[in-house]
Every structure is written in structure tokens, then in C-alpha cells.
Amino acid sequence: xxxxxxxxxxxxxxxxxxxxxxxxxxxxxNETVEESGKTAEDGGQxxxxxxxxxxxxxxxxxxxxxxxxxxxxKETAGQEKAGRDKEKKVxxxxxxxxxxxxxxxxxxxxxxxxVKRQLAEFENFRHRTEKEKTAMFEVGAKSVIEKILPxxxxxxxxxxxxxxEEKEAPFASGMQMVYKQLLTELDNLGxxxxxxxxxxxxxxxxxxxMQVESEEYESGIVAQEMMKGYxxxxxxxxxxxxxxxx
Numbered sequence: 001x002x003x004x005x006x007x008x009x010x011x012x013x014x015x016x017x018x019x020x021x022x023x024x025x026x027x028x029x030n031e032t033v034e035e036s037g038k039t040a041e042d043g044g045q046x047x048x049x050x051x052x053x054x055x056x057x058x059x060x061x062x063x064x065x066x067x068x069x070x071x072x073x074k075e076t077a078g079q080e081k082a083g084r085d086k087e088k089k090v091x092x093x094x095x096x097x098x099x100x101x102x103x104x105x106x107x108x109x110x111x112x113x114x115v116k117r118q119l120a121e122f123e124n125f126r127h128r129t130e131k132e133k134t135a136m137f138e139v140g141a142k143s144v145i146e147k148i149l150p151x152x153x154x155x156x157x158x159x160x161x162x163x164x165e166e167k168e169a170p171f172a173s174g175m176q177m178v179y180k181q182l183l184t185e186l187d188n189l190g191x192x193x194x195x196x197x198x199x200x201x202x203x204x205x206x207x208x209x210m211q212v213e214s215e216e217y218e219s220g221i222v223a224q225e226m227m228k229g230y231x232x233x234x235x236x237x238x239x240x241x242x243x244x245x246x
Contacts, residue, residue: 138233141189141232142232145232145237148182149230155175158175192231196228198217201221205229206244207242208243209226209241212224213245214245217245222240222242222244222245226243
């Protein structure tokens with residue numbers, strides 16, 4: 001009897017099974033609705049979070065892009081400024097170098113002009129001193145020759161007063177030899193007698209002391225030489241004293 005009662009308890013009527021089925025479907029529907037609501041809520045929250053993150057990330061990204069562009073602009077501006085500064089420095093150096101070069105060229109030109117002037121002055125001084133030396137030597141030589149010429153005149157006078165027999169004497173022949181040697185040395189020094197007799201009177205060479213009449217020579221011709229004149233290197237040491245035909 002106890003076993004029958006337990007079996008009767010365990011047995012479920014069809015009506016009870018129907019109620020359990022309906023209640024089970026309603027519970028599943030409620031769970032599905034709750035799960036869908038939760039999913040919607042979770043999705044909304046997730047969408048809001050993502051939107052927020054995007055919203056937050058987008059301004060940050062814009063700021064980073066702007067900062068990078070600003071940095072690039074600053075770097076470009078700095079490079080341009082550095083290039084301009086470098087160009088200015090190079091240009092300034094070139095200007096300084098050009099100015100230094102111009103100053104050096106001017107200094108070199110002044111020094112070259114000074115050297116040329118000094119060389120010209122030295123050349124003029126050398127020519128002038130050479131002329132002065134030559135003139136001094138000629139003056140000294142003339143003064144010596146002028147002192148010797150009276151000795152030559154005395155030889156000529158003494159020899160001209162001898163007769164032919166006296167000229168053959170040893171003493172007279174010795175005087176003639178000395179006279180010829182003296183004239184030879186004077187000729188080697190450049191001393192030569194001035195030709196006067198038979199030549200036209202030249203005031204640069206002759207000194208007329210008197211006028212004479214002559215049938216042999218025409219007027220203005222030297223007819224007589226009273227003292228011989230001499231030249232030293234084409235310059236007159238002593239004028240010839242002559243008589244000119246009137």
C-alpha cells in the first residue's frame with residue numbers, strides 16, 4: 001500500500017503537465033526578453049563608450065596633427081632663417097674680402113707708382129751725374145791742356161827761329177823730337193789744332209784781332225794766324241788769333 005501511494009504521488013496528470021509546459025515557455029520568453037534587454041543595454045553602453053572614446057580621441061588627434069604641422073613650420077622657418085643668416089654672413093665676408101682686396105690693390109698701385117717714380121728719379125740722377133762727371137772731367141782736362149799749350153807755343157817759336165844749319169844740330173833735332181812727341185800725346189787725348197789760314201772766318205773758332213788787305217784771299221777769309229787755336233773733343237780750348245781780310 002505504501003508503494004502504491006508513492007507511485008500515485010509521482011504520477012502527473014495531463015492538466016499539470018500542460019500547466020508546467022506553459023509556465024516553462026513563459027519563463028524562457030522572459031529570460032530571452034531580459035537577455036535581449038541586457039544585450040541592448042550593453043550595446044548602447046558600448047556604443048556610447050566607443051563614441052566617447054572616438055570623440056575624445058578625435059580632438060587629441062587633431063591637436064597632435066596641428067602640433068606636428070606647427071613643428072614642421074617652425075623647423076622650416078628656422079631653416080630659412082639660418083639660410084638667410086648664412087647668406088648674410090657669406091655676403092658680409094665677401095664684402096669684407098672685396099674691401100680688403102680693393103685696399104690692397106690700391107696700396108700695391110701706390111707702391112708701384114712710388115717705385116716707378118723713384119726708379120725714374122734714380123735714372124735721371126744717374127744721367128745727370130754722368131753728365132756732370134763728364135763735364136767736370138772735360139773742365140779739368142781743358143784746364144790742364146790750356147796750361148800745356150803755352151809750352152807748345154814756345155817750342156814752335158824756338159824752332160821757327162832756327163836756321164836750316166841750326167835745325168840739323170843735335171840739340172835742335174832733339175827739341176823737334178820732343179815737340180812731335182808732345183803733339184802726338186795731345187792728339188791721343190783728343191786735342192787737335194784749329195785750321196784757320198784760308199778758311200772762312202768763324203767767330204766760334206776764330207778770334208779776329210785785326211783786318212788786312214790781301215790779293216790772295218777774298219773778304220772774310222782768314223789770311224794770317226798769329227796764335228794757333230785748339231779743340232778738345234769738338235769743344236774749343238783756345239780760339240785762334242787771326243787776321244781777317246777786309
